[in-house]
Amino acid sequence: MGHTLAEKILAAKCDQDEVYPGEFINARVDVALASELSGVLAIEEFEKIKGARVREPEKVVFVMDHFTPAKDIKSAQIVKRCRDFARKHGIRFYDVGRAGIQHVLLPEQGIVVPGDLVAGADSHTCTYGFLGAFGTGIGSTDAAAAMALGEVWLKVPESIKFVYHGRPPKWVGGKDLILHTIGDIGVAGARYQAMEFTGEAVPHLSMASRFSMANMAIEAGAMAGLFAADEVTRAFVRQRGDREGLYFESDPDAEYAAVYEYDVTQMEPFIAAPFLPSNVKPVSELAGLEIDQVVIGMCTNGNLADLRAAAEVLKGRKIHPHVRAVIVPGTQKVYLDALREGLIEIFVDANCSVTTPTCGPCLGGHMGVLAEGERCVSTSNRNFHGRMGHIESEVYLANPYVAAASAITGVITSPDEVMN
Amino acid sequence: MTYEPTHQMTIGELLATQAAKYGQRPFLRLGNDRITYAEAERQANALTAGLRRLGLEAGDRLAVLLPNLPEYVLALFAAAKVGLILVPINVRRHETEVAARLEKTRPRALLTFSDPDNFHGVDHLALARRLQADLPDLERVIAVGSAEWADLLGSAAVPPAPTTRLEDTAVIAHTLGSSGQPRGAMLTHGGLARNAAAVAQILAATPDDVFLGAVPFSNAFGITPTILAGAIAGAELVCLPRYRPGDALRLIREASVTIHHGVPTMFSLELNHPDFDPAACRMRTGIMSGAPCPPELVRRVREEMGCQLLLAYGLTEASPGVTITRFDDGPVTAVETVGRPHEGIELKVVDEQGRDLPPGAEGELCVRGYNVMKGYWDDPEATAEAIDSDGWLRTGDLAVIDPDGPARIVGRKDEVINRGGFKVYPGPVEMVLRSHPGVKEAAVVSIPDLIYGEISCACVVKRPSADFSEGDLLNFAAEHLADYARPDRVLFFDALPRRGGGPVWKEYLRERVRIHGTAWKFGQNIDTDAIIPARRCNTADPRELALYCMEDADAEFVNNMSRGDLIVADANFGCGSSREVAPLTIKAAGVSAVIAKSFARIFFRNAINIGLPILECPEAVDRIQEGDRVEVEPAAGVIRNLTRDETYRAQPFPDFLQRIIDRGGLLAYVEDRLAQEA
Incomplete structure (x- = not known):
C-alpha cells in the first residue's frame, strides 16, 4: 500500500520505513516553537522537570508576537521571562523589531524547510504545510517535553485529499479556497486528520495563497494541512536559506479517508x-x-x-x-x-x-x-x-x-x- | 508462668527443649491426625538429616510454598536446626509473585504441595516446576507426601549440635514496598523466639491451651504468636490449611480451641456465619491484628465469643510484635488502642522531618529493639531507608502514643488523604462504612483532584441481600463523620483486590478507581480557544475558566459536571486550545476517563499529557448508556461496561502513552526518560 505525504514525513521522523494512520509514534522534532504566551507556560512546565536542559537549543524557537511590543506590564513581564530563559539556554529568540508573526517569520528566515516536523505551541503551526513541512499545534506541556527530549508523541493521522480543479478567477485566492472547503466540510470535517491540498489549481497558487490554506487547516479540526513541495516551493526555499529540505509526495495508491473535489473556476470570494x-x-x-x-x-x-x-x-x-x-x-x-x-x-x-x-x-x-x-x-x-x-x-x-x-x-x- | 529461657534459644533448640519437656503432649493437629512434641522433634530431626543429605548448608535458603500444614511447622524447625534460612511464600500468591520472591532470595530447595481442588485450581507443584526452569540455583522441588518427601524423612540420623547463633537470620519474610515490589525482611532466631515468648506470657498460654492456626503460617503473624508462641507454651496447634469461616468455627467447636488469632475480617466473618454458636465457643483469648480493628467488632468478639480478645500492633520487619493490650487493661485501652510495647521494645513518634514528637502528638511510629529485622535481604538501600543509624525502624504507620502508655494507630502514612488541607484517615472511615448493616467490606483510597489535591473514594462490597444506594451510604456516613471525611465517591465492587490473602491491595484499587465511573453521555464538541476567555474572566480557577472557555455547548457541560463521571461523548470531543485548560477542568471535576467517537486534535494530546485517559471507541459510545458503570484499561484498550456485562475494544495504548498516564502526566515521563539516559 502506498503512503500519503503526511505518513512519509512522519515515518522519516521516527526512523521507520513506514507508519500507518492510528499508530502512536515518538517523532524527532526539527523545530519546536512557542510564542511568549505559550512559551511562558512551557517554561513553567520545563522548569518542573528535574534535571532538564534544552537538548538542542538551535531547534527551539521563541517568537515574541502576540502581545508585542509589550502592551502592558503583564505582557512585558511575560516577554522578559521568555527572553531570560532564551538567553540562559541559548535558544533562538526573536524579539520586537527583529521578528514578526512566527508562522510568517520562520519560513522567511529559512528556519523551516520542506519535510520538517514542526511542533509549535500555537494552534496555527499547521501553516508550515504550505511548503511541505508537517506542522502541528501542541500544548505547552508538550513544548516543555519537546525542549527536553527533542521529541513529540503523535498519533499518525489519516489523510483527506482535496482536489482543486481549474484556475481561480481574479479576486479569488487561497483564502477563498480554504473558506469554501471549511464551509463544505465543517469545523470538525478534518478532525485529527491531515488535509492534503492537490489538483491542477495548485501550481497557479502563490506561496502566499498556499500559506493561507494550510494556516486554516486547524479551523477544520485538522492536525496538519499539507501541499507537496514543488518547484514553486523550491524557488521560495532557495531564496531564504541554506537548508534544502526533503521533498516528499504521496504515492498514487496512497489511501485517503476521503477525497473532495472542487471546481475553482466558478468561485467568487x-x-x-x-x-x-x-x-x-x-x-x-x-x-x-x-x-x-x-x-x-x-x-x-x-x-x-x-x-x-x-x-x-x-x-x-x-x-x-x-x-x-x-x-x-x-x-x-x-x-x-x-x-x-x-x-x-x-x-x-x-x-x-x-x-x-x-x-x-x-x-x-x-x-x-x-x-x-x-x-x-x-x-x-x-x-x-x-x-x-x-x-x-x-x-x-x-x-x-x-x-x-x-x-x-x-x-x-x-x-x-x-x-x- | 514465665518463658524467659527461650529468649536465649534458637528456633531449632526450642523444639528439642519442648520435646524433652512435653514429649507425649500433642503439638500439631490436622483433622484427626495428631503429632506429639516428641514425634515432631523426631520428624524434624529426620528432615534435618534429609536436608543435609541434599547438600544444603547453613545460610542456604529453603523456600516453602505451603499452606498451614504440619509439614510447614516441621520445615520451620528443621531449617532452623540446619541453620538454613526459611523463605515462606504464601500459597495464594500469583505465579509471577512467587517467581519474584524466588529470584530475589535464590533458594536451593523448595518444599511445596499439590492440591488444586482445594486451592482454586492451582497446582503448586506444577507451578514450582515451571518456575524452576528459570531458576538455576533452585536444585530441588519437593512436594510433601511424595516419594521424595518420604525419602527426605527416611533418615534417622541425629543432627550434630547446632552452631546457629541467636543473631543469625532464621526467616526471610516478605513484605511489600510502597511501590509494590517485594522486600524480604531478615528476622533472627533471637528476635522471633523472644517475641513469641513475650506473646505466650501475655496470653498466659499453658499446655492446656489449643491454638487455632488460622492466619497464614507464611507470614510473621502466623510464625511468631501462633507457631512459636504455641510451642513455647507447650500447647496444641490446630492447622487450618485453607481459611473458611465455617471450617474455623467447626475447629473451634470440635478441637476446643482456646486461643484464636486473626485479622478483623476473620472475626467478622465468623460472628456473622450461620454456624456461629456462642455456646459452643470455648475461646479464652486471642489477638486481633493486621488491620485497623473496629471497636464495635472488638466488643462483639469479646461478648459473643466470650473471650478476652487482645489487640496488637506489629509489622513483618519487627518479627512482628511491637505493642499489645493486656488482660488488665481498662475498657478503653482494651478496645480502642493497640496497647503498650512488649518489654525490651522502644517506641517513638516523629514528624515529617524525623524529629521526635512529645507524647500525645501524631506522627510516624518508630520502633527499636531486639525484634527489629537485620535488614532487607540483598537490599541495603531499602534497609537504610527503613532503619536509621540509631537502629530505629520507621514503620510508615501514623500513631499517637497516649501520655499514659498505650498507642493508637491512626493510619498509614502513605494512605492519608490530604483533602484540601484536611487529613482524612481511611481507617476510621472504613470502620464507619463497615458498620452499615449492608456493607460487607469497605476500603477508602485517594483520587487525585485538581481542586482539593486529593479526594476520597470508598470502595464497597455489599452483603449479598443488601439493597442500598450510594446516596444511602453517604447519608449514613454523614451521621458519623466530619463533612470533609465523608467519601467523595462511592464505588461498588464484587470483591476487593487482595494480595495473597492479606490486606486490601490499595495501590491496585487506586489504579482501578481512577478509571472507573458512571457514564455520562455528553454529545457536543467542546471548542474555542482558551486565551480569550482567560483574559476575559481574569481567573486561573479551572472551573470558572471552563464557563468561559467552553462557551455555547459548554455551559451545559459545566453545569452537569459532577464527580465520578466518566465521559462518553456521542461525537467529537475536545477543545481547540493549545492550553491544558479544558482537560484540566474536566479532570478537576473528577472525571476519570473520556471515551469518544473521536477527538479534537489538541484536546486528545493535552488530556494524555496531564494523565487523563482518553479512548476512541465508537462501539463503546453506541452501546454505553447514561448511568452505566464503566471501567477502563487504557493499556489494553479495554472498556468494560459493568452494568451491561459487555466489553469493547479501543486501540490499546502503546507503552509510552500508558507510562505517561500512569505517571500522571508527560512531565514525569520526561523525567524518567532523562533519568534513564543519565
Whole structure:
C-alpha cells in the first residue's frame, strides 16, 4: 500500500520505513516553537522537570508576537521571562523589531524547510504545510517535553485529499479556497486528520495563497494541512536559506479517508460570517452589511503578496469615513519590502493605520480591539464570539481584496464593485 | 508462668527443649491426625538429616510454598536446626509473585504441595516446576507426601549440635514496598523466639491451651504468636490449611480451641456465619491484628465469643510484635488502642522531618529493639531507608502514643488523604462504612483532584441481600463523620483486590478507581480557544475558566459536571486550545476517563499529557448508556461496561502513552526518560 505525504514525513521522523494512520509514534522534532504566551507556560512546565536542559537549543524557537511590543506590564513581564530563559539556554529568540508573526517569520528566515516536523505551541503551526513541512499545534506541556527530549508523541493521522480543479478567477485566492472547503466540510470535517491540498489549481497558487490554506487547516479540526513541495516551493526555499529540505509526495495508491473535489473556476470570494469559520457565504450574499473596522494582514494574509492585493484595491482611494482600517505586515521584512514597493504609502494615503508585525488584533489583544456591537472584516482565521474584542462584536473572515474593498465602501463589498 | 529461657534459644533448640519437656503432649493437629512434641522433634530431626543429605548448608535458603500444614511447622524447625534460612511464600500468591520472591532470595530447595481442588485450581507443584526452569540455583522441588518427601524423612540420623547463633537470620519474610515490589525482611532466631515468648506470657498460654492456626503460617503473624508462641507454651496447634469461616468455627467447636488469632475480617466473618454458636465457643483469648480493628467488632468478639480478645500492633520487619493490650487493661485501652510495647521494645513518634514528637502528638511510629529485622535481604538501600543509624525502624504507620502508655494507630502514612488541607484517615472511615448493616467490606483510597489535591473514594462490597444506594451510604456516613471525611465517591465492587490473602491491595484499587465511573453521555464538541476567555474572566480557577472557555455547548457541560463521571461523548470531543485548560477542568471535576467517537486534535494530546485517559471507541459510545458503570484499561484498550456485562475494544495504548498516564502526566515521563539516559 502506498503512503500519503503526511505518513512519509512522519515515518522519516521516527526512523521507520513506514507508519500507518492510528499508530502512536515518538517523532524527532526539527523545530519546536512557542510564542511568549505559550512559551511562558512551557517554561513553567520545563522548569518542573528535574534535571532538564534544552537538548538542542538551535531547534527551539521563541517568537515574541502576540502581545508585542509589550502592551502592558503583564505582557512585558511575560516577554522578559521568555527572553531570560532564551538567553540562559541559548535558544533562538526573536524579539520586537527583529521578528514578526512566527508562522510568517520562520519560513522567511529559512528556519523551516520542506519535510520538517514542526511542533509549535500555537494552534496555527499547521501553516508550515504550505511548503511541505508537517506542522502541528501542541500544548505547552508538550513544548516543555519537546525542549527536553527533542521529541513529540503523535498519533499518525489519516489523510483527506482535496482536489482543486481549474484556475481561480481574479479576486479569488487561497483564502477563498480554504473558506469554501471549511464551509463544505465543517469545523470538525478534518478532525485529527491531515488535509492534503492537490489538483491542477495548485501550481497557479502563490506561496502566499498556499500559506493561507494550510494556516486554516486547524479551523477544520485538522492536525496538519499539507501541499507537496514543488518547484514553486523550491524557488521560495532557495531564496531564504541554506537548508534544502526533503521533498516528499504521496504515492498514487496512497489511501485517503476521503477525497473532495472542487471546481475553482466558478468561485467568487467567500466570507466566513460569525461565529464559526465554517459559516461561509459568497461575498455577494453579505454585500451591503455595514462595518466598523477592517484588519488586513497578520498571519493568514500577512505576506507581501497579500499586502500587494490590498494595495491594488486601496491605491488612490480613501477608506470610508466611518471605518478604521489596520494593516498588519507579517514580519519586519514584509514591512520593509512593502515600504520599498510603496505599498505603505498607499495605505497611509488611504487613511489606514499600519502597525508593527503582531498577532494583536486577531485575538483581541491590542492594536485594534473591537467595542460592543462593532463589526469587523478581517483577513485573520477565527471569528468566534469575542475573538477580536467585546463578546458582542462580530468578525467576518475574508481575503485582502474583499477586506480592502469593504474598507472603502463601509459595507461588505466585492472587489469587483470598487475596481470597476 | 514465665518463658524467659527461650529468649536465649534458637528456633531449632526450642523444639528439642519442648520435646524433652512435653514429649507425649500433642503439638500439631490436622483433622484427626495428631503429632506429639516428641514425634515432631523426631520428624524434624529426620528432615534435618534429609536436608543435609541434599547438600544444603547453613545460610542456604529453603523456600516453602505451603499452606498451614504440619509439614510447614516441621520445615520451620528443621531449617532452623540446619541453620538454613526459611523463605515462606504464601500459597495464594500469583505465579509471577512467587517467581519474584524466588529470584530475589535464590533458594536451593523448595518444599511445596499439590492440591488444586482445594486451592482454586492451582497446582503448586506444577507451578514450582515451571518456575524452576528459570531458576538455576533452585536444585530441588519437593512436594510433601511424595516419594521424595518420604525419602527426605527416611533418615534417622541425629543432627550434630547446632552452631546457629541467636543473631543469625532464621526467616526471610516478605513484605511489600510502597511501590509494590517485594522486600524480604531478615528476622533472627533471637528476635522471633523472644517475641513469641513475650506473646505466650501475655496470653498466659499453658499446655492446656489449643491454638487455632488460622492466619497464614507464611507470614510473621502466623510464625511468631501462633507457631512459636504455641510451642513455647507447650500447647496444641490446630492447622487450618485453607481459611473458611465455617471450617474455623467447626475447629473451634470440635478441637476446643482456646486461643484464636486473626485479622478483623476473620472475626467478622465468623460472628456473622450461620454456624456461629456462642455456646459452643470455648475461646479464652486471642489477638486481633493486621488491620485497623473496629471497636464495635472488638466488643462483639469479646461478648459473643466470650473471650478476652487482645489487640496488637506489629509489622513483618519487627518479627512482628511491637505493642499489645493486656488482660488488665481498662475498657478503653482494651478496645480502642493497640496497647503498650512488649518489654525490651522502644517506641517513638516523629514528624515529617524525623524529629521526635512529645507524647500525645501524631506522627510516624518508630520502633527499636531486639525484634527489629537485620535488614532487607540483598537490599541495603531499602534497609537504610527503613532503619536509621540509631537502629530505629520507621514503620510508615501514623500513631499517637497516649501520655499514659498505650498507642493508637491512626493510619498509614502513605494512605492519608490530604483533602484540601484536611487529613482524612481511611481507617476510621472504613470502620464507619463497615458498620452499615449492608456493607460487607469497605476500603477508602485517594483520587487525585485538581481542586482539593486529593479526594476520597470508598470502595464497597455489599452483603449479598443488601439493597442500598450510594446516596444511602453517604447519608449514613454523614451521621458519623466530619463533612470533609465523608467519601467523595462511592464505588461498588464484587470483591476487593487482595494480595495473597492479606490486606486490601490499595495501590491496585487506586489504579482501578481512577478509571472507573458512571457514564455520562455528553454529545457536543467542546471548542474555542482558551486565551480569550482567560483574559476575559481574569481567573486561573479551572472551573470558572471552563464557563468561559467552553462557551455555547459548554455551559451545559459545566453545569452537569459532577464527580465520578466518566465521559462518553456521542461525537467529537475536545477543545481547540493549545492550553491544558479544558482537560484540566474536566479532570478537576473528577472525571476519570473520556471515551469518544473521536477527538479534537489538541484536546486528545493535552488530556494524555496531564494523565487523563482518553479512548476512541465508537462501539463503546453506541452501546454505553447514561448511568452505566464503566471501567477502563487504557493499556489494553479495554472498556468494560459493568452494568451491561459487555466489553469493547479501543486501540490499546502503546507503552509510552500508558507510562505517561500512569505517571500522571508527560512531565514525569520526561523525567524518567532523562533519568534513564543519565
